[in-house]
Amino acid sequence: MVCSVFIALVLASADPSAAGITSLRIDPPAPLLRGADASQQLLVTALRDGGEFDTTDEAKFQSSQPTIALVTAEGVVLPVATGTAKITAEFGGRTFSVDVKVENPTQLPSLHFGRDIIPVLTKAGCNSGGCHGKQSGQNGFKLSVFGHDIKADYHALVSEGRGRRLSPAAPRQSLLLTKAVNQVPHGGGQRLDVDSTEYRRLLRWVDAGMPRGDDETPHVVAIDVIPKQPVMQPQSRQRLLVTAKYSDGSYRDVTNEAVYTSNDETRATIDPDGRIATTMMAGDSAIVVRYQELIAASFVTVPLNRELLGTAQLAGWNRAHFIDRLVAEKWERLKLSPSPGADEATFHRRVYLDLIGKLPTPVEVTTYLADQAVDKRVQLVDSLLARPEYADYWSLKWADLLRINREDLGPKPAYRYHQWLRRSLERNQPYDEFLRELITAQGNGDTNGAVNFFRAFDKPDDLSVAVSQVFLGVRLDCAKCHHHPYEKWGQDDFYGLAAFFPRLQTKKGTGTDVSFFVGDKGDVKHPQTKEVVSPRVLLGKPLESVPDTDPREHLAAWLAAPDNPFVARALVNRVWAQLMGRGLVEPVDDMRDTNPATNEPLLDALARDFVAQGFDLRRLIRTIATSQVYGLSSLPNADNLRDTQNYSRAYRKRLSAEVLLDAVCDVTGESESFAGMPPGTRAVQLWDHRLPSAFLDTFGRPQRKTVCQCERLAETTLGQVLHLMNAPPVNDKLSSPVGRVAQLAASERAPAELIAELYLAAFGRLPRDDEKTKALAAFAQPGATRRSAAEDILWALLNSSEFVLNH
Structure with missing residues (x-):
């Protein structure tokens, strides 16, 4: 009896996840194996208490007809003979079965370079940006990034260097193969195993005479990932299953050929075989799956490892506000407990x-x-x-993105451009109207400030980047040279957007005066095909040529449409x-x-x-x-x-550079002087962002040379700390004879009142009792005066994280 109990306890501890299993599921539900090289990875999911978890690695598999279909211990089904077999998985005392159909198990399908060989090169990393896929290639051998130019890649492998990379007469001696398995020294190291499916496919392709493949060969049109939205526990694992759908309606397991990346490895990592591993961090991450030119993703959620969030923890929460309701729903799913409200x-x-x-x-x-x-x-x-400060502040934000830059535009155009932007924000111009006015602007930059947008971005390529990144939130610049590595965008999308702008012409006047008008000609050519590209919005169809119209009107109408995606x-x-x-x-x-x-x-x-x-x-x-x-x-x-x-x-x-400088000025009571600007001008009001200021440069004001918000630095650096502590301009403001400290010191206010005033100015609150006690001690220091004590206190406040941060 004791022995039986001991054995039961050992078995339970060896497989604790098996407890409470209600059922199993196998994906895909009806596998079809067609051809001698076919295989299908099975994914076994256990269901327990409303949750799901991957148990593929622990399940035991069995085939009812091994003479028709074999199944490995890892759950990979292989064809043997034509027919149907039942594959059963067992775990935790539960079983589940699927019928597997096998067709043409002895026939090897013909190979197609783009469909069958490019995925092998991509999985091995040969055509990545760090290897032969970079712009200059590697050691004289260049491939397109991730195989998006099949024609050029085929030529590079088969024809370049007099075909030295491949040897159909002795396939195993081909450089492509000997370097891949490191039989010949290779800068990229070993990329394939001799006994791998990928190596055998390359060998068969070379042995068959390196066929490029029939253009009518079915091609991949979609990929599907299972599971799409797994909810995983911290430090757990989940296998992915990737299936490719082809133009003839057929399907194929491409789990081992797909390429995987995680967008947040602090929460979930992914190995080359498609196995997710979560960390201790709760939250979400996306596992990006790439196969040929197609992209899909599995969105992983990791809740905290604790009981479901109770209603008491959200008592009084305002679910009537849609923001609060939707955020709270996410907390409940993640089992996150929010902080209380700020005072x-x-x-x-x-x-x-x-x-x-x-x-x-x-x-x-x-x-x-x-x-x-x-x-x-x-x-x-x-x-x-x-308040008017609203327009000042948000103009600063938009001026960064729209590149209001005196160095590139000239003083007068930059000033008019900024004026137009600020007026738009001041009168709360609807955003759709703002876009229409900006995108279709023409005329003289002195009378129409918006037209200076086309001075800031003076080439169709630049405008394609600006419109896509600033207004669409899409980084399209990768697609200028090659297909986007993580998205559906290609060169047709990039140049289709650029094609809205080449008819915009300029006429120079005196000095920096320039007028913009729409001409009757101008086009953009595709860099590879050299054909004229028709204007096309993202996800849209090419725009037919309409004489005597401005193509930008069509773009503006699309941007301003309520259903724009x-x-x-x-x-x-x-x-x-x-x-x-x-x-x-x-x-x-x-x-x-x-x-x-x-x-x-x-x-x-x-x-x-x-x-x-x-x-x-x-x-x-x-x-x-x-x-x-x-x-x-x-x-x-x-x-x-x-x-x-x-x-x-x-x-x-x-705090951003300009806001922080203004805050220092407000707290010290001493304004900053900017060359050529009226006295009292605040840093957030500057239209000329390059006016000399060591403070603004130290705290990360942008150069306004790109449309990326990342150009404005938000990180804290040692230089910033030292600047606030020691920079003469900051210390001069503290010790100004007409500043806040001097005025308070000269007043008859008690030290406690003086301290309260400094805290209210710097922190927006009164000091706590312990803070007041420490501050009062500054007045009691030997040799201290009211003014020196106040200066020391304010200096300490300015150099605290509470002042520098918005919290």
Whole structure:
């Protein structure tokens, strides 16, 4: 009896995941093996308590007809003879079976270079950007990136160098094979095993005379990944199954030929065989699957390893607001517990910095904190959006993206361009109207500031990049030279977008004066085919030539359409990132199927609401800033300490260069002087972003040479720390005879009141008791004066993380 109990305990501990299994499932449900080289990996999924987990590696497999179909211990089915066999998987006392059909098991299908050989080269990494796929190739041998130019790759392998890379008379001696298995020294090392399926396929191809293949050969039209949205536990594993669908309706298992990458290896990694391994980090990651020119993804969710989030932890949560409801649903799925709401002083400072890029004054802080209105946060947001500083601050954000750059445009055009942008934001021009006006602008840059957009991006290629990345959130620049490695975009897409612009002509006047007008000719040619490319929007059809019309009108109409699949999503993602510290998609201008949003339902809802509200940018900001999620504390709890993508707490943001400089000026009471600008001009109001300023350069203002938001540096550096501590301009503001410290020191206010004023100015709050005690001690130091003590206190506040960060 004791022995039986001991054996049962050992068996249970050896396979704890088998407990509570209710059923099994096998994918694919009805495998078909056609041809002698066919195989099919089976995926066995166990169902337990409403959850699912992969048990392929632990399952035991059996074939009812081994003379028809064999099954390996790993669950790979191989053809033997024509007919049907039943394959059964057993795990945890449960079984499940599928019928496998075998056709033509002795016939090897003819090989096609693009369909059968390119995937082998891609899987081995031969045509990657770090090897023979880079622009200059490698050691005199160049392939197209990921095999997107089949014709050129075939020529490179078969014909270049007098065909020295292949030897049909002695296939095993071909350089392609001997280098791949490292029989001949190879800079890339061993890429294939001699006994691998891939090696045998290459050998057969060379032995058959390197056929290029019939153009009528069925080609892959889609790939399917199973599972598409696995919910996995921390430190668990999941096998993927990838199936290719061909133009003749047939299917083939390409799991071992596909290439895999993870978009967030801190949460989930993927090995070359398609096995996912999760880490201890909760959250989401996308496993990108690439096969030939097609891309798919499996979206992995890893909840916290704890009991389901209880309703008590979300008591009082405002599910009436769609943002709060959709975010809370994600927390519940991940089992994340949110931080509490931020206190009123923290919220007050945060929303000032986020909406108008300015610190609140001590009077504004005390007035707000004394307000007893239930909806005072909403009232505050509305009041800030109506202030002129709103247009100043958001103009700065857009000026970076639209490259308002005096060095490239000239002083006058840059000034007019900035004026036009600021007026648009000041009058809250609907975003669809803004796009129409910008994209179709023509005339003189002095009278129509928007036309200077075409001075900032003066070539059709540049405009293709600008429009796609800034307004569509799509990084199309890769497709200028080759097919996008992680998306569906190719050169036809890049040059189709560029083709909207070549008819825009210029006429130079005196000095820097330039006028833009639409001519009657101008085209873009495909760099490979040399054929004229017709204008085409992304996912659209080529535009037929219409005489006497401006092609940009068609582009503008598409951009401004309520059903445009890109524009609203890209804009709301940028605004969300600005307010919340992280985009729903990151990077914010790299939106693609293989880089999904951390909360796709929320991104869709925000985009729909933005369109429904008439493309109203202020309304969008108000919607986000009045949500309960926006008002959370940045202090983490035990559950969300490592959450960096689900907004269970506020994410701290370093103040941008201009906002921080203005904050230093406001707190010290000493303004900054900018060459050629009126006294009192704030840094966020500068239209000339290259005015000399060591402070702004140190804290990462961009050069405005690209459309990437990454050009503005948000990281904290040692140079920044030293600048705030020691830079003479900052210290001069602290010790200014007319600054805040000097005025407070000369007043009759008690030291405690003086300290309170400094805290209100720098932190937007009153000091805590311990802080007040330490600050009062500065007045008691030997030799200290009221002014020196106040300077020391303010210096310490300016050099604290609480001042430099928006929290």
